[in-house]
Amino acid sequence: MKVTEIRIVRQDWYETEYTKTGWDSHGWYFDDGNFDDSWTITKILDTDKFEHPTVAIVERDATIY
DSSP: OEEEEEEEEEEEEEEOSSSSSSEEEEEEEETTEEOOTTOEEEEEEEEOTTOOEEEEEEEEEEEOO
16 A cells, blocks of 8 residues: 655754855754655745745655555
């Protein structure tokens, strides 16, 4: 049986003097682990005051046996 998994991810933006915009990111992460490329971001839920995405919904197809 195929199902679609849906989860929420967060992104950690921080200020740096080495990037052109002055901001960088550690990337997307789950509260309980690391985010990987098998997930697809489907909707941005929140941004910070600089319009950086901070919270999003991700999905992926999975097979349950």
